[in-house]
Amino acid sequence: MVRFGGVTAVGGVSFDVAERQICGLIGPNGAGKTTLFNVISGIYRPQEGQVRFAGTVTTGMPRHRMAPLGLGRTFQNLALFKSMTVRENILAGAHSAGSAGFLANALRLPRARAEEAAADRRARELIHLLQLDAVADKPVVDLPFGTQKRVEMARALISQPKLLLLDEPAGGLNHGEVDELAELFQHVRRSFDLAILLVEHHMSLVMRVSDKVVALDFGKKIADGTPDEVRSSPEVIRAYLGDGHAEAAHAA
Amino acid sequence: MSAIQDAPPLAAAAPRVSTARRGVWLVLGLAVALAPLWLLESFHLFQLTMAVIMSLAVLGLNIVTGYNGQISLGHGAFFAIGAYVTAILMAQADWSFYATLPFAAAVCGMVGYAVGLPALRLGGLYLALVTFSLAVAVPQLLKHRALEDWTGGVQGLFLMKPEPPAWLTARVAITPDQFMYLVALVVAALCYLLAWNLIRGRIGRALMATRDHPTAAEAMGMDIAALKTRAFAVSAMITGVAGALSAAAVEFVAPDSFTFLLSISLFVGMVVGGVASILGSVFGGLFVLFVPNIAESISRAAPGVIYGIILIVFLFALPEGVAGLVRRVLARLGGRSH
Numbered sequence: 001m002v003r004f005g006g007v008t009a010v011g012g013v014s015f016d017v018a019e020r021q022i023c024g025l026i027g028p029n030g031a032g033k034t035t036l037f038n039v040i041s042g043i044y045r046p047q048e049g050q051v052r053f054a055g056t057v058t059t060g061m062p063r064h065r066m067a068p069l070g071l072g073r074t075f076q077n078l079a080l081f082k083s084m085t086v087r088e089n090i091l092a093g094a095h096s097a098g099s100a101g102f103l104a105n106a107l108r109l110p111r112a113r114a115e116e117a118a119a120d121r122r123a124r125e126l127i128h129l130l131q132l133d134a135v136a137d138k139p140v141v142d143l144p145f146g147t148q149k150r151v152e153m154a155r156a157l158i159s160q161p162k163l164l165l166l167d168e169p170a171g172g173l174n175h176g177e178v179d180e181l182a183e184l185f186q187h188v189r190r191s192f193d194l195a196i197l198l199v200e201h202h203m204s205l206v207m208r209v210s211d212k213v214v215a216l217d218f219g220k221k222i223a224d225g226t227p228d229e230v231r232s233s234p235e236v237i238r239a240y241l242g243d244g245h246a247e248a249a250h251a252a
Numbered sequence: 253m254s255a256i257q258d259a260p261p262l263a264a265a266a267p268r269v270s271t272a273r274r275g276v277w278l279v280l281g282l283a284v285a286l287a288p289l290w291l292l293e294s295f296h297l298f299q300l301t302m303a304v305i306m307s308l309a310v311l312g313l314n315i316v317t318g319y320n321g322q323i324s325l326g327h328g329a330f331f332a333i334g335a336y337v338t339a340i341l342m343a344q345a346d347w348s349f350y351a352t353l354p355f356a357a358a359v360c361g362m363v364g365y366a367v368g369l370p371a372l373r374l375g376g377l378y379l380a381l382v383t384f385s386l387a388v389a390v391p392q393l394l395k396h397r398a399l400e401d402w403t404g405g406v407q408g409l410f411l412m413k414p415e416p417p418a419w420l421t422a423r424v425a426i427t428p429d430q431f432m433y434l435v436a437l438v439v440a441a442l443c444y445l446l447a448w449n450l451i452r453g454r455i456g457r458a459l460m461a462t463r464d465h466p467t468a469a470e471a472m473g474m475d476i477a478a479l480k481t482r483a484f485a486v487s488a489m490i491t492g493v494a495g496a497l498s499a500a501a502v503e504f505v506a507p508d509s510f511t512f513l514l515s516i517s518l519f520v521g522m523v524v525g526g527v528a529s530i531l532g533s534v535f536g537g538l539f540v541l542f543v544p545n546i547a548e549s550i551s552r553a554a555p556g557v558i559y560g561i562i563l564i565v566f567l568f569a570l571p572e573g574v575a576g577l578v579r580r581v582l583a584r585l586g587g588r589s590h
Contacts, residue, residue, distance in 0.1 A: 041471070067473030079468035081461045083528070092457045096473025102482055105453040106446040116453055159473070 010035045010046075010219045017163065017212075022189060022196045024206035024227075027216035028239055034076070034167070036216065037199045041073050041165050042066050054162065067096035072161030072194075074152045076168045080140045086151050087123055087136045093155035094119035119158070126154040129191070130184075146177045150184075157188065163195045164188075170202040178205055185209045207231060215239070285437055294429045298501065299541060301433045305497045307537025308440045310521040311447055311530065312491030317519075318528035319451060320483040321463030322371055326383030328515030329390040330360045330488040332507075334495025336394060339505040340402050342411040349414040349500050353439070356496035357489045364488020368481035387515040394507040408506025411499060436497050443490050448530050450486070459483055460528070491518075517544075524566050526575025535574035539566075 010032040017023040027033050038044040040051050042063045050059045053069060072093075081089050098119065100112035127136050130150045135143055140151055149169065156164055170178045182205055185196060200206045206213060206227070213230040215223040217239040223230045230236055288300050313327045337356040341347040347355075367386060371379050394403050403409065416431035426434075450456055461469040462476050470476060499505050521540035526532020547558035570577050 063470040064473050064475045073471050079465050081464040092461045098454050105455045106450040108449045
């Protein structure tokens with residue numbers, strides 16, 4: 001449960017994401033999606049309840065410990081490292097996969113070199129997979145929004161997360177780009193051994209790619225199931241379309 | 253662009269310079285660095301020695317402020333501490349200069365780490381003020397009566413620069429000034445190499461990532477507190493080594509050589525040379541040492557005004573520092589991607 005002052009932003013929500021599952025988290029504006037996302041990714045500490053990841057309780061854990069556990073994430077409004085190139089951004093994502101510290105790096109000890117070579121190799125693969133070859137050594141700020149989103153995805157994937165948290169990945173993308181994104185999710189899940197938790201406004205994208213959908217409204221879970229089950233849930237229809245439409249929509 | 257994509261795997265993250273070209277640069281750099289030994293007489297060689305030392309001090313500042321984004325207006329304090337550790341050990345305990353270097357680095361590293369701790373809670377301008385107060389406090393502490401037995405109080409301490417070793421003097425004629433220049437050059441080159449290695453790898457990226465976007469950096473598994481305090485320690489260490497070299501080169505330390513103006517001019521040097529640039533630090537050091545002299549040769553009455561004018565011209569003409577200019581020129585010459 002998360003309260004801001006006297007307002008309960010999210011309460012009594014419980015759900016699971018299985019291994020290799022794509023789970024969509026939906027809800028109208030103000031439903032508590034972002035709050036819940038921030039709890040899961042460790043930005044907020046809930047007053048009650050806990051988040052478990054692969055058997056470890058992650059609530060209250062320092063944020064930099066999450067990535068080494070296998071939790072990767074992207075940000076709603078892009079959070080790239082602005083002074084760096086595409087490749088450097090992606091390599092920065094490999095931080096949690098390495099351990100060579102100040103001394104090992106300054107002296108270029110074999111361990112640091114091996115880590116660097118491994119990160120380079122994976123960055124190259126991801127640059128290829130996400131079709132960033134042409135811009136790999138360009139400063140990331142010079143790129144269009146859609147491309148920057150792909151860079152962020154590559155940066156999250158390079159540490160080989162077990163669960164990828166995506167905060168509104170389709171936000172700001174045009175129709176064609178959303179279609180590409182849907183294909184990318186399928187592709188990523190096929191080639192990486194990971195589950196995806198997706199917070200998204202774009203309903204058709206969520207319904208198309210998700211194995212499971214969780215719907216929130218007013219900080220409560222109102223539905224949880226396959227896309228079809230959630231789509232036909234009267235609660236969800238009411239939340240999105242208002243009371244009068246529930247019967248009609250259900251009948252249709 | 254196609255040449256870039258075909259680069260061999262290991263060279264991918266480093267700037268793509270072919271081995272042959274790197275060799276040419278190395279020889280050229282060595283020639284430029286060593287030529288003054290024969291070209292300059294003792295006073296100008298001494299000045300150049302000090303410029304090398306200032307470049308090293310600016311490099312230290314660049315690690316924490318340029319690359320990690322923590323503003324320090326107090327690096328003169330680390331410079332002073334490094335100088336005094338060497339001076340005290342040489343003058344009071346008869347240590348050899350070389351033996352004092354790692355000791356000065358270690359002491360400055362520890363002080364830097366300690367300063368880095370409050371820096372975790374104070375960002376931006378507040379940190380600038382805290383470090384500024386350090387720069388103001390250290391010269392006064394060095395004068396303080398409780399430390400006078402070690403530091404020599406207001407009078408300071410005299411020491412001798414390292415003598416050229418017998419095996420060297422037996423083969424070539426080398427004056428102590430020339431030798432001091434060589435020592436400064438070798439120590440500085442070594443520090444530059446280590447800093448370059450540090451910056452281009454995992455830790456360097458983490459330092460810059462923490463500066464660019466702390467929340468995202470944490471999500472990548474970067475421990476911001478550890479990175480920031482260690483960056484401060486490493487930075488203080490490098491500037492401290494520069495201070496140690498300066499004590500030997502000047503053969504004298506006194507509290508008034510390390511006023512807060514030193515901290516400010518190191519900061520100016522970093523900005524003029526190029527923020528977050530290893531190469532820029534070299535130019536920064538040259539600026540720190542030579543521009544005040546040039547200003548004084550133009551106007552004895554108001555060198556500060558001339559200095560100000562030169563500084564403003566630099567900032568307008570080279571907004572990304574001298575390093576930015578060098579990058580642009582190289583890009584135009586080679587048609588390369590930077």
